[in-house]
Amino acid sequence: MTIADNLAWRTSTRSSNGEKCVEVAPTADGVAIRHSKRPTAGTITFPATAWDTFVREASSGLSSDNGVAIVTTIGTDTLVKSLHTALELRFDEAEWTAFVAGARAGEFNFASQRCLNK
Template identity: 40%
Template structure:
């Protein structure tokens, strides 16, 4: 497995993010979607296949994970 180079990644947060810092940032790469904690930008990054990110974000929009 090769490491994904994120040095040129363009990170963004959702327009719906609150300003309290409890957000994640995402960056598309050629073969994955990178996800990181907006408060720990030098911390770990989760790489998800685009299909997995799409399914996850759709479930969020539907409220599947709402408590």
């Protein structure tokens, strides 16, 4: 069993039945993401401030400057590549669109939870 197995993973409410999605889970000091189709492939973990930057970048289509992962487009797919490991998470257009819509709606804003945990 890994640490990722114990996290409370969630997807955007805009995802189709929670399948084939960007999965997001708050951690003790940040947020982890993985692909629901390949959960054992690995996770990319963001410190809290880097997560907030990543969500802002993804929501606005801005260049990646969060220090943890870069986001690029390959055809209609979106690739989230870790800057610290060889891990790459590839999402199709529907998966990434659902994540971005959820991010824009504030579904992945864990700042209030961090305040409650202090």
